[in-house]
Amino acid sequence: MADRTRVLVVGGSGYLGQHLLATLATAEGETPYDLAFTHHRPIPPQELVDAVSPVMYFRVDLCTGEGFESISTTFGKPHVVVNCAALSVPRACEVDPIEAMATNLPASLVNWLSSFRDSNILLIHLSTDQVYEGSKSFYNEEDETTPVNMYGKSKVAAELFITEHWSNFAILRSSIIYGPQTISPVSKSLIIQWIDSSLSHGEEIEFFHDEFRCPVYVKDVVNVILALTKKWISDGNQIKLVLNVGGPDRLSRLQMAEAVADYRGYDRSLIKPVSASSINRGVKSPADISMDIGRLIEVLRINPISFKYGVQLTLENAS
Ligand SMILES: NC(=O)c1ccc[n+]([C@@H]2O[C@H](COP(=O)([O-])OP(=O)(O)OC[C@H]3O[C@@H](n4cnc5c(N)ncnc54)[C@H](OP(=O)(O)O)[C@@H]3O)[C@@H](O)[C@H]2O)c1
Numbered sequence: 001m002a003d004r005t006r007v008l009v010v011g012g013s014g015y016l017g018q019h020l021l022a023t024l025a026t027a028e029g030e031t032p033y034d035l036a037f038t039h040h041r042p043i044p045p046q047e048l049v050d051a052v053s054p055v056m057y058f059r060v061d062l063c064t065g066e067g068f069e070s071i072s073t074t075f076g077k078p079h080v081v082v083n084c085a086a087l088s089v090p091r092a093c094e095v096d097p098i099e100a101m102a103t104n105l106p107a108s109l110v111n112w113l114s115s116f117r118d119s120n121i122l123l124i125h126l127s128t129d130q131v132y133e134g135s136k137s138f139y140n141e142e143d144e145t146t147p148v149n150m151y152g153k154s155k156v157a158a159e160l161f162i163t164e165h166w167s168n169f170a171i172l173r174s175s176i177i178y179g180p181q182t183i184s185p186v187s188k189s190l191i192i193q194w195i196d197s198s199l200s201h202g203e204e205i206e207f208f209h210d211e212f213r214c215p216v217y218v219k220d221v222v223n224v225i226l227a228l229t230k231k232w233i234s235d236g237n238q239i240k241l242v243l244n245v246g247g248p249d250r251l252s253r254l255q256m257a258e259a260v261a262d263y264r265g266y267d268r269s270l271i272k273p274v275s276a277s278s279i280n281r282g283v284k285s286p287a288d289i290s291m292d293i294g295r296l297i298e299v300l301r302i303n304p305i306s307f308k309y310g311v312q313l314t315l316e317n318a319s
Pocket residue numbers: 010011012013014015016017038039040041060061062063083084085086087088089103126127128129174175176177178186
């Protein structure tokens with residue numbers, strides 16, 4: 001293995017991608033990685049580039065594969081590729097299923113990886129808890145994947161494509177990722193910040209009491225990616241792994257709101273329970289996709305932090 005490891009973060013301009021790049025750029029007080037990332041917007045976020053430099057960046061469209069060739073010529077063959085790019089909003093996938101499938105099924109990425117002489121690049125691909133149907137608690141990786149919406153369907157198709165066409169991969173089925181805002185703020189709403197801002201107005205607000213997730217702190221997801229990268233670099237054994245990546249707590253949105261209220265000292269009586277089935281969100285949402293994370297703990301020895309602690313870490317430095 002080369003002295004310096006080349007890591008390419010596809011979708012590095014997004015929420016997880018930015019947090020990952022920030023950690024990779026400062027890992028262990030040194031920089032053992034040569035970094036590159038892709039963006040889809042016309043120009044990469046300058047604050048991100050400044051913060052994680054030296055870094056190379058490339059405009060890539062996963063739907064067409066445009067942009068990958070210039071990575072080969074300038075950055076070269078990566079040792080590790082982390083695919084954080086997606087059409088990640090379920091409602092947007094429902095509105096445009098063709099674009100959802102073209103973006104979320106990374107055929108162009110895998111085809112590009114195949115263009116290198118040997119196929120020993122580690123591909124770490126972000127999937128979702130929404131591959132599960134949501135009709136029971138604590139899904140494990142062997143359970144059937146029966147998604148109820150287009151987002152989940154595109155992610156299942158991606159998982160199948162990768163397992164059939166690539167031999168060195170880790171597929172991370174992530175729950176809701178929460179944590180601090182990114183270096184270059186993302187425009188999408190972040191769950192803890194949204195709950196905090198909603199409750200801060202002192203008005204009653206409704207939260208679902210009957211939809212369950214295992215929200216995971218963003219730095220835990222980053223640690224999972226780092227651990228997989230180090231494992232591959234140090235022992236060089238090919239990986240074929242599907243991992244549930246969630247936090248240790250199975251929570252409804254109502255319970256998440258209570259955790260934020262308790263941390264901030266807001267009045268809990270402002271939080272009103274409502275059934276998820278009473279609201280049309282324009283997309284079907286699985287009821288209970290809580291996950292068993294035993295494999296994550298066993299394989300990587302990573303114990304994700306509690307939601308309560310994650311809320312504290314998210315809000316203690318927020319304005
Ligand atoms: N965030 C969560 O709560 C959560 C939960 C479960 C799973 N996941 C999965 O984790 C991964 C990362 O999520 P995230 O929250 O970081 O997503 P995100 O903030 O929505 O970022 C998506 C990234 O994909 C890029 N992108 C969009 N369309 C593209 C296209 N056609 N070609 C190339 N790149 C494109 C975006 O580029 P620009 O920003 O430059 O346009 C951005 O870098 C995704 O696979 C998501 O499905 C996320």
